[in-house]
Amino acid sequence: xxxxxxxxxxxxxxxxxxxxxxxxxxxxxxxxxxxxxxxxxxxxxxxxxxxxxxxxxxxxxxxxxxxxxxxxxxxxxxxxxxxxxxxxxxxxxxxxxxxxxxxxxxxxxxxxxxxxxxxxxxxxxxxxxxxxxxxxxxxxxxxxxxxxxxxxxxxxxxxxxxxxxxxxxxxxxxxxxxxxxxxxxxxxxxxxxxxxxxxxxxxxxxxxxxxxxxxxxxxxxxxxxxxxxxxxxxxxxxxxxxxxxxxxxxxxxxxxxxxxxxxxxxxxxxxxxxxxxxxxxxxxxxxxxxxxxxxxxxxxxxxxxxxxxxxxxxxxxxxxxxxxxxxxxxxxxxxxxxxxxxx
Ligand code: CP
Numbered sequence: 001x002x003x004x005x006x007x008x009x010x011x012x013x014x015x016x017x018x019x020x021x022x023x024x025x026x027x028x029x030x031x032x033x034x035x036x037x038x039x040x041x042x043x044x045x046x047x048x049x050x051x052x053x054x055x056x057x058x059x060x061x062x063x064x065x066x067x068x069x070x071x072x073x074x075x076x077x078x079x080x081x082x083x084x085x086x087x088x089x090x091x092x093x094x095x096x097x098x099x100x101x102x103x104x105x106x107x108x109x110x111x112x113x114x115x116x117x118x119x120x121x122x123x124x125x126x127x128x129x130x131x132x133x134x135x136x137x138x139x140x141x142x143x144x145x146x147x148x149x150x151x152x153x154x155x156x157x158x159x160x161x162x163x164x165x166x167x168x169x170x171x172x173x174x175x176x177x178x179x180x181x182x183x184x185x186x187x188x189x190x191x192x193x194x195x196x197x198x199x200x201x202x203x204x205x206x207x208x209x210x211x212x213x214x215x216x217x218x219x220x221x222x223x224x225x226x227x228x229x230x231x232x233x234x235x236x237x238x239x240x241x242x243x244x245x246x247x248x249x250x251x252x253x254x255x256x257x258x259x260x261x262x263x264x265x266x267x268x269x270x271x272x273x274x275x276x277x278x279x280x281x282x283x284x285x286x287x288x289x290x291x292x293x294x295x296x297x298x299x300x301x302x303x304x305x306x307x308x309x310x311x312x313x314x315x316x317x318x319x320x321x322x323x324x325x326x327x328x329x330x331x332x333x334x335x336x337x338x339x340x341x342x343x
Contacts, residue, residue: 009150021158024323035064042106055321099135115146115185153195154324169200174245177207178301180252200228206241
């Protein structure tokens with residue numbers, strides 16, 4: 001039987017994402033969930049995490065399941081993902097061996113593996129997540145890969161529904177690039193774009209020239225938005241991008257056109273301090289809620305006055321990570337191997 005995985009967050013479809021957001025809000029309000037004793041989730045973290053790891057562990061406990069969380073290179077063998085590689089480096093274990101073994105012990109696998117930011121085509125292939133999907137006979141949940149962060153997307157959707165109602169068609173949402181000392185992957189902005197598109201929002205992406213998202217992903221998001229009654233536009237002026245927004249999501253990311261020239265990009269990024277989200281920028285919006293997935297560099301990405309202000313939804317969204325993870329696992333496990341997205 002085909003394992004039904006959660007890879008980019010679009011699997012449940014637009015109504016399914018809305019339903020999961022609503023279910024998460026019910027669970028936050030005290031609704032009882034089905035329990036799944038004897039079910040084990042094995043999470044593999046190839047990169048650090050505070051929210052994803054902790055909220056997942058809370059959700060698993062709250063569903064009566066058992067979590068087993070591994071950090072390869074720290075408490076488990078360092079893992080190689082490249083097919084056909086001669087393993088004479090520092091990785092003693094290959095995912096081709098590790099994943100089927102872990103599937104013998106657990107009922108759901110979950111993995112976090114960020115983009116390398118060195119090779120565009122390698123990152124586009126999402127190689128570690130792809131290995132999990134290839135070798136796992138049980139469902140896989142993406143905990144942030146090179147391209148996507150679907151559990152963050154669910155929490156973002158639940159936050160929007162909580163504040164603005166479940167019909168988000170035509171809602172002006174702005175995703176703005178923000179400064180950062182380091183080149184960061186684009187999984188979160190890609191996910192914001194896809195989730196907003198699924199919800200039929202009118203998404204504006206504001207970024208400086210050179211900090212473009214992958215055109216293949218942008219094109220897909222524009223098509224998904226159109227199917228759901230929304231739109232996607234890109235502007236290179238932050239204040240213009242924030243004008244009229246009901247939600248402002250801030251995030252830094254590296255440019256898709258910056259592959260192979262990250263040093264040049266870093267010099268450019270160092271001159272973009274005026275993209276920090278301040279109260280002055282937020283005044284251009286329609287009293288927008290401010291969001292960031294966290295962790296965030298205060299007074300680099302966003303000014304204290306905004307993230308500590310009355311319109312900051314950052315802690316609420318992070319709190320919803322627990323309830324959205326629970327809603328997702330409940331849906332996946334209640335299907336008992338059948339397609340959970342048909343329910
Ligand atoms: N937003 C998010 O995924 O946080 P962590 O990296 O701490 O898990």
